[in-house]
Amino acid sequence: MKQDMIVILDLGSTENTVIARRIRDMGVYSEIHPHDITPEQLKKLDNVKGIILNGGENRVVDGAEVEIRPELYDLGYPMISVDYPSSKCEKQLKALPDQETLKNFVFQECKAEANWNMKNFIEDQIELIRKQVGDKKVLLALSGGVDSSVVAAMLIKAIGQQLVCVHVNHG
Numbered sequence: 001m002k003q004d005m006i007v008i009l010d011l012g013s014t015e016n017t018v019i020a021r022r023i024r025d026m027g028v029y030s031e032i033h034p035h036d037i038t039p040e041q042l043k044k045l046d047n048v049k050g051i052i053l054n055g056g057e058n059r060v061v062d063g064a065e066v067e068i069r070p071e072l073y074d075l076g077y078p079m080i081s082v083d084y085p086s087s088k089c090e091k092q093l094k095a096l097p098d099q100e101t102l103k104n105f106v107f108q109e110c111k112a113e114a115n116w117n118m119k120n121f122i123e124d125q126i127e128l129i130r131k132q133v134g135d136k137k138v139l140l141a142l143s144g145g146v147d148s149s150v151v152a153a154m155l156i157k158a159i160g161q162q163l164v165c166v167h168v169n170h171g
Helices: 016-025 039-044 070-075 099-109 118-133 146-162
Strands: 005-011 029-034 048-055 079-082 138-142 163-167
Touching (some): 016 029, 016 048, 039 070, 048 099, 138 146
Parallel strands (some): 005 029, 005 048, 138 163
């Protein structure tokens, strides 16, 4: 099942993960992408329903303000900007959106459905792994930490005996 997605473009905010988590708490998938994403890259993402341009205190790099590619405005996605003065969005916020504003944007303007949950996400990722791996083998360097252990568990579920784990003792 393909979940609806809200894309958050990072324009120097320290609050990207806060917004992403709030959207996911509403049952809608969200991903954070860099400000310089191309229209082609954005179009390749599945089921994008809207975009949040999330500026902040770190939006000036080497004396110049980071900006999105102007062509992104022409793609037709609903957009809202947060603390991004160069925005050409109709809806511009000066600070992190409250839950009601965010909810209205996600459900009213973007017409996203609350069709995301962790179980569906894991099932989608396992299917994606199966497609990418095919009948090949995968070698995983397993440290025993949380990240590599979760990857190992997902790979075992997806491809079973095609996975070869090697324990890497880095301690």
